Amino acid sequence: MTIKVLERILVVIPIMFGVTICVFFLMRLTPGDPVDVMLGGASYVTEEEEQALRKEFHLDKPLHQQLLLFLSGLGKGDLGASFVMRRPVTEMIAERLPATIELALGALLFGLIVAIPTGIICAVKQNSIIDRTSMAVAFLGISMPGFWLGLVLILIFSVWGHLLPVSGRITYGLRPEHITGLYVLDSLLTGNFAALVNSLKHLILPSITLGAILAAIVARVLRSNMLEVLRADYISLARSKGLRETAVVIKHALRNALIPTVTIVGIQIGVLLGGNMIVETVFAWPGLGRLVVTSIFASDYPVVQGTVMVYAFTFVIANLLVDILYTFLNPKITM
Amino acid sequence: MDEQVQEGMVMNVNLYKVKLKIWLMNFSSFLRDLMAHRAAFLGAVIVLICILAAVLAPRIAPHNPFQADSLRLRLLPPFWARGENAFQILAKLGKEKFSYLLGCDELGRDLLSRIIYGARASLLVGVLAVGISTFVGVSLGAIAGYYRGWFDNVFSRFADLLLAFPYLIFAIFIMAVMGPGFSNLIFALTLKGWVEFFRLVRGEMLSEKTKEYVDAAKVTGQSKFIIIFFEILPNIIHTVIVLATLRMGYMIIMEASLSFLGLGIQPPTPAWGSMVNAGRAYMLNAWWVSTFPGLFMLVLVLSINLLGEGLRDILDPRLKID
Numbered sequence: 001m002t003i004k005v006l007e008r009i010l011v012v013i014p015i016m017f018g019v020t021i022c023v024f025f026l027m028r029l030t031p032g033d034p035v036d037v038m039l040g041g042a043s044y045v046t047e048e049e050e051q052a053l054r055k056e057f058h059l060d061k062p063l064h065q066q067l068l069l070f071l072s073g074l075g076k077g078d079l080g081a082s083f084v085m086r087r088p089v090t091e092m093i094a095e096r097l098p099a100t101i102e103l104a105l106g107a108l109l110f111g112l113i114v115a116i117p118t119g120i121i122c123a124v125k126q127n128s129i130i131d132r133t134s135m136a137v138a139f140l141g142i143s144m145p146g147f148w149l150g151l152v153l154i155l156i157f158s159v160w161g162h163l164l165p166v167s168g169r170i171t172y173g174l175r176p177e178h179i180t181g182l183y184v185l186d187s188l189l190t191g192n193f194a195a196l197v198n199s200l201k202h203l204i205l206p207s208i209t210l211g212a213i214l215a216a217i218v219a220r221v222l223r224s225n226m227l228e229v230l231r232a233d234y235i236s237l238a239r240s241k242g243l244r245e246t247a248v249v250i251k252h253a254l255r256n257a258l259i260p261t262v263t264i265v266g267i268q269i270g271v272l273l274g275g276n277m278i279v280e281t282v283f284a285w286p287g288l289g290r291l292v293v294t295s296i297f298a299s300d301y302p303v304v305q306g307t308v309m310v311y312a313f314t315f316v317i318a319n320l321l322v323d324i325l326y327t328f329l330n331p332k333i334t335m
Numbered sequence: 336m337d338e339q340v341q342e343g344m345v346m347n348v349n350l351y352k353v354k355l356k357i358w359l360m361n362f363s364s365f366l367r368d369l370m371a372h373r374a375a376f377l378g379a380v381i382v383l384i385c386i387l388a389a390v391l392a393p394r395i396a397p398h399n400p401f402q403a404d405s406l407r408l409r410l411l412p413p414f415w416a417r418g419e420n421a422f423q424i425l426a427k428l429g430k431e432k433f434s435y436l437l438g439c440d441e442l443g444r445d446l447l448s449r450i451i452y453g454a455r456a457s458l459l460v461g462v463l464a465v466g467i468s469t470f471v472g473v474s475l476g477a478i479a480g481y482y483r484g485w486f487d488n489v490f491s492r493f494a495d496l497l498l499a500f501p502y503l504i505f506a507i508f509i510m511a512v513m514g515p516g517f518s519n520l521i522f523a524l525t526l527k528g529w530v531e532f533f534r535l536v537r538g539e540m541l542s543e544k545t546k547e548y549v550d551a552a553k554v555t556g557q558s559k560f561i562i563i564f565f566e567i568l569p570n571i572i573h574t575v576i577v578l579a580t581l582r583m584g585y586m587i588i589m590e591a592s593l594s595f596l597g598l599g600i601q602p603p604t605p606a607w608g609s610m611v612n613a614g615r616a617y618m619l620n621a622w623w624v625s626t627f628p629g630l631f632m633l634v635l636v637l638s639i640n641l642l643g644e645g646l647r648d649i650l651d652p653r654l655k656i657d
Contacts, residue, residue, distance in 0.1 A: 018496045023508070030512050143637040145588045147595045148611055148629030155622050274503030278592055282615075292504075293596055296511040304511055311504045 005324050012320050019312045024070055027305045034059060034301060038083045057081070057302075079306035084298050089306035093288065098181025099169060100287035103279065104272060105182075106207030111214030118215075119222025123230060123257075124249055134219065141216025146275045150209040150282035157205060167284035170199045206283045210275050214268050221264045225257035232256075259330045266322030270315055368649045375645020381638035389454040396448035398435065400605050403443030404428065410621040411439040413446075438623045441613060446623065449605040450631050456606040457635065460517075460590040461583045464524040469579050471525065472532025473568070479533070480540025481563050487537070494530045502527060506589060510598040520599050524586055535578055539571040573650040580643035584636040591632055607632045 035053050039045050054060045057080070058069050073080060079089035118138075122131040158166045165171070169183055176187040176195040184203060187195035229235065230253050238248045277289035284290070288307055295303040370376055388395060398404060407424050411417075414433045422432060437446040479487035497505070509523035543549070544567065552566045593599035594608030602609055607628040614624030 015495060015499050018492075019499050022496060026508070026512050139640065140633075140637065143584060143640050144633055145591050145595075145608075145629060145636070147592060147608075148625075148633065151611065151615065151618065151625050151629065155618060155626065159619055159622070270501035274501040277503065277507065278595065281596060292507065296507070296598070304508070308500075308504060308508045312500050315501050316499045 001327065004327060008320060008323055012316055015316055016313060019316070020071070020074065020309060021067075023305055023309050023312070024067055027301055028063065030299075030301060034083065034299075038299075057083070079309070080302040082295075082300050082303050084295075084300045084303075089302050092291065092303060093306060093310055096286065096288045096291050099285060100276060100280070100289065102169075102182040102184065102203065103206055103210060103285060103287060104276065106203045107210035107214065107272060107279075110207045110211035111218060114211070114215040115218035115222060118219040119226060119257075119261075120249065120254060122219070122223045123226030123253075126227060131223075135223070138216040138219050141212050142220075144212070146209055146213065147278045147282050149212055150205070150279055153205045153209060154282070164205055165202050169202050169286060170195065171202075174198050206279050206285055209282065210272065210279045213271060213275065214265075217268055217271075218261060218265060222257060222261050225260050226253055229253045229257045259326070262322060262326055262329060266319055266326075269318040269322070273311055273315055365649065369645065372645045372649060374641045375649070378638040378641030378643075378645060381634065382642055385454055385635050385638070386458060388451050389458050392451050392455055396445075396451045398445035398448045400444060400448040400452040401603055403439070404430075404445075406443050408435065408439040408443035408445075410441060410617060410624070411435055411443070412621070413438040413623050413627075416623075437627050438621075440610070440624050441617055441621070446627055449610060450607070450628055452605040453607045453610060453628060454631070454635070456594075456600050456604065457587045457590060457632065460520060460524070460600075461587045461639075463521050464528055464586045464590070465579050465583050467521065467525045468528030468582070469532050469575060472529035473536050473575055475529070476533040476536030477540055477563050477568060480537035481544055481559070481567075490533065491537070494533055497527045497530050500527070503589060503592060506593060507596065507598060510593060515598050515601050517600060520590065520593065523593075524589060528582070528586070531578065531582070532575060535574060536571065539574060540567060543567050543571060577643065577647045577651050580639065580646055584639040584643065587632065587636055587639070 034057070035050055038053065039050070051060070058066055061069070070080070077090060079093070081088055082092060085092065118134050122134050125131050154166055157164045174195045176183060176192045176199075177190050179186045179189055183199035184196065187193070187199060230249075235248060235252055238252045239245075243252075276287070277293060279285065280287045280289035281293055288310065292304060292307045292311075295301075295307070369379065403409075405428055407428065411421055411424070414436050416438075417432075425432060425434065435445050435447070437450070440446055440449065475490050479490050500508070505527050506523045509526060510519060513519040513523070540563075549562060549567060552562045557566065590599055591606070591608030591611070594606045595612045597609070597612065599608060600606035602613070610628040611625045614621070614626075614628075617624050
């Protein structure tokens with residue numbers, strides 16, 4: 001088992017290396033000279049100043065040296081400096097990360113809380129009205145563009161209903177003391193009730209928007225896995241032993257149906273990460289996704305490069321963790 | 336000797352005639368299944384209507400989608416939400432009360448006309464991105480699965496590398512590097528889009544090439560090219576068709592997401608994603624500008640998915656959910 005896990009971890013290393021090289025070279029394909037972009041065509045800049053800038057960002061060196069500098073920097077956790085902000089990219093990412101993590105956790109929580117009971121009930125009551133309606137809604141969920149769902153939710157709950165805020169993470173001035181950077185958690189830890197309610201209200205719509213597709217997919221997959229498991233012989237055995245139906249469903253069926261579902265959740269992490277950019281744009285959520293999109297329009301290449309790598313690494317590592325979890329859940333599987 | 340060759344050719348021709356007949360029979364039974372599958376049939380009908388609307392856009396669009404008839408029509412509400420003010424404007428312009436059915440956008444352009452034209456962008460991107468991905472993925476996957484060796488190794492590792500990026504992030508990154516534009520958009524979507532087809536066909540090829548009919552084809556002296564593309568591929572093409580249909584809806588959403596972020600199709604070309612984005616600023620007093628393009632996209636993607644899942648039920652029951 002440990003060897004299998006180690007093997008799996010070893011496979012990840014060349015992929016991460018490949019991702020790094022890939023991102024580095026693709027970024028160099030961008031049309032236009034980065035220094036020109038930085039200066040925005042300002043005419044009062046002298047040739048020496050331009051050269052100094054080139055030196056500062058190592059743009060005067062040949063490509064292979066730039067790559068080596070980049071890789072050695074990466075080893076030290078240094079992703080270079082932003083063209084626009086003149087700050088380390090890692091610092092900017094670290095600042096934005098808690099917002100993105102909070103949103104991702106909110107979406108995951110919403111998705112699973114909706115999907116797991118729905119999947120179970122639909123399987124147990126197959127072809128009932130509840131089953132048909134839920135599956136129709138889930139089908140709608142997988143066909144819905146995330147940005148549009150977000151806007152419709154804003155329209156209904158904020159513009160027309162005045163129930164929830166339109167955008168942002170928290171009302172200005174209410175920000176809780178910084179501990180983890182997750183506002184909900186921080187306000188809980190500091191006992192700041194006003195901040196807790198406020199940040200939760202801000203979190204609801206973005207989490208639903210991002211979690212909806214996850215909920216739809218997981219509910220569909222869990223339902224079909226449950227249906228398959230419920231037909232198995234050991235379920236008939238459990239029933240004939242006189243076990244209560246809830247015990248049969250929860251203890252015997254759900255546990256086994258969840259195993260293949262875990263893989264699907266793993267695959268969906270990519271959807272969650274990509275959707276994150278869209279949702280953060282719709283709700284003006286100050287996370288990583290916003291950072292990438294604004295940096296693209298500002299031609300701030302080091303930030304784009306660093307953030308895309310963080311996204312790819314997160315995705316690879318998340319998939320690795322899901323695979324490992326899967327082996328522990330189901331020892332029959334060889335990775 | 337000549338006679339033998341001739342005889343063989345006649346046999347071959349007859350064989351292909353029989354194959355064609357079987358194929359036609361299968362196709363008509365497939366059409367019957369499709370008609371019987373209500374959801375898939377409904378999806379197919381709506382998709383067909385959308386395609387027709389997109390093709391005939393210049394004929395059926397009631398107004399010019401690129402230019403407003405009058406700036407006074409800015410943010411004109413849809414017909415059921417019009418007040419006195421809107422009617423006065425329409426009367427002054429000499430228009431009927433119900434013209435501009437779905438209202439107008441922030442520049443006074445007819446929303447319905449722009450939505451009809453927007454279907455062109457969505458469908459074109461969907462068809463091209465999926466078409467190229469399928470072609471590249473199937474060809475490479477078939478060769479990699481049949482020959483294995485270095486070819487398989489190189490492309491499989493490349494596929495693994497591409498799989499390390501979440502799709503939308505990869506596409507955003509490529510668009511950021513290459514800049515917006517139609518051909519760049521297709522390139523960004525297909526650069527990763529072929530991977531799924533590659534893996535599907537490669538896997539099917541691995542199991543299919545050990546079967547007896549492949550040995551039979553080898554014995555009759557058919558070339559490898561014929562064996563791969565005319566003997567094996569027709570037997571696995573139905574799974575490819577199912578995947579391609581299901582990916583179509585996804586590609587349309589991807590294009591719209593990129594256009595929404597301002598990285599896809601650029602204004603003034605009407606595209607649903609950028610229309611939703613443009614309307615965001617007017618959400619408070621003109622909800623329709625953002626809502627309707629998205630609603631039409633939802634209907635199209637939903638229909639494509641209905642058709643796709645229906646095709647899966649009919650063509651590939653193995654993959655059926657439940």
